[in-house]
Amino acid sequence: MKAGIYFVCLCVLSNIIVVSAILDVIVGAVAYITDRLFQKDDLLEPFDYERLKTDLKDSLYGQHIASEVVLKAVSGFMTDKHPSKPLVLSFHGSTGVGKNHVSNIIARNIFTKGENSEHVHVFISEHHFPLKEQVETYKFQLKQWIRGNVSSFPRSMFIFDVMDKMNPGLIDAIKPFLDHYSHVDGVSYREAIFIFLSNAGESVIEKVVLDSWRDGEKREQLQMNSRDMETKIFKDVFNANSSGFWHSTLIDAHLIDHFIPFLPLEYRHVRQCVLAEMAALNITANDGFVDRVAQNLPYFPPEEKILSVKGCKTVKQKLLVHI
Known part of the structure; x- marks a missing residue:
């Protein structure tokens, strides 16, 4: 009797597993088809x-x-x-x-x-x-x-x-x-x-x-x-x-x-880059701190030091050093 009950339970459990597996396959297939048909990567933004x-x-x-x-x-x-x-x-x-x-x-x-x-x-x-x-x-x-x-x-x-x-x-x-x-x-x-x-x-x-x-x-x-x-x-x-x-x-x-x-950047532009990086890193802006970071980058010509040698290339690295 116990063996019969065990067998019935096993059959029911097997059917549940099979049905679950089938559902998984169906869900996977639907997800794949949906992804292929509607994936956002294949869409163009309405140009604005x-x-x-x-x-x-x-x-x-x-x-x-x-x-x-x-x-x-x-x-x-x-x-x-x-x-x-x-x-x-x-x-x-x-x-x-x-x-x-x-x-x-x-x-x-x-x-x-x-x-x-x-x-x-x-x-x-x-x-x-x-x-x-x-x-x-x-x-x-x-x-x-x-x-x-x-x-x-x-x-x-x-x-x-x-x-x-x-x-x-x-x-x-x-x-x-x-x-x-x-x-x-x-x-x-x-x-x-x-x-x-x-x-x-x-x-x-x-x-x-x-x-x-x-x-x-x-x-x-x-x-x-x-x-x-x-x-x-x-x-x-x-x-x-x-x-x-x-x-x-x-x-x-x-x-x-x-x-x-693309014109070489001036100090004021490098400063804007520092502020943008600080905002991205959720760092509170501070004028003195921003100036220290911007001034720590090289400028040319040697006499006037009007233009940035590296632009904003290493702003983030310099910022992290000064934190």
């Missing part, structure tokens, strides 16, 4: 000009030229229902002045997951393309990667960091993708965004800023065409034989829409 404008204004310091050009270029491109070519931007300037930061700002105003979206692809020259003897292999891989991602998601974004360290000639492999063709091998690239980040041109930019300052001009008076700055930047980049843009057909064919200068 004012949101991008506010984002640039509130979180970018000392870059009035970059802010203005990026706002107009990205807004015009995102609201154009039939763009004739991809948006291609080239950011130039010294370290710590906001080039990567602006790339992230653009990404978070386009994709729901911002720079963490699977549709934002970052290539770091020295990491992804380290060997000169492998340039032809890199060209093939790069073209395949871009083609595959754009064919599955037209509004893909590609960021090429440290262009001044890239093997010359490599970037020319993607020239057809940046041109005005409606399709290349059956794929349209016209909705994609390409951003190049480079320290190349920093000496040109620094000279323009210092000359302007010495002539008594306000920093905010500088514009893209001030003292032929944009022209000098692309000439400098084009002729730098160690740069990824050396004699590049992208420049020859005028496929880069804007060579955007």
Whole structure:
């Protein structure tokens, strides 16, 4: 009798386990399907000009030229229902002045997951393309990667960091993708965004800023065409034989829409970076403390010490030391 009862209980328990397992499988399957169909990573943010404008204004310091050009270029491109070519931007300037930061700002105003979206692809020259003897292999891989991602998601974004360290000639492999063709091998690239980040041109930019300052001009008076700055930047980049843009057909064919200068930061901008880091770390602002951190960073030229050597690159590290 006891054995019979035990058997019945075991059967019931087994059925419960089986049913539970089946339910787990069903729930898992539904979750997978739901994730694939509705995952936020595959969504684009409804583009909002004012949101991008506010984002640039509130979180970018000392870059009035970059802010203005990026706002107009990205807004015009995102609201154009039939763009004739991809948006291609080239950011130039010294370290710590906001080039990567602006790339992230653009990404978070386009994709729901911002720079963490699977549709934002970052290539770091020295990491992804380290060997000169492998340039032809890199060209093939790069073209395949871009083609595959754009064919599955037209509004893909590609960021090429440290262009001044890239093997010359490599970037020319993607020239057809940046041109005005409606399709290349059956794929349209016209909705994609390409951003190049480079320290190349920093000496040109620094000279323009210092000359302007010495002539008594306000920093905010500088514009893209001030003292032929944009022209000098692309000439400098084009002729730098160690740069990824050396004699590049992208420049020859005028496929880069804007060579955007990121100006070296002044003390007041570094101070803003310190305040922003303090807020992020939930540290109460104190003017004397902020000044100590900002003053502990190097500035140039040696006589005037007007511009920051590292921009905001090491602000967080300096801040942590002073806490």
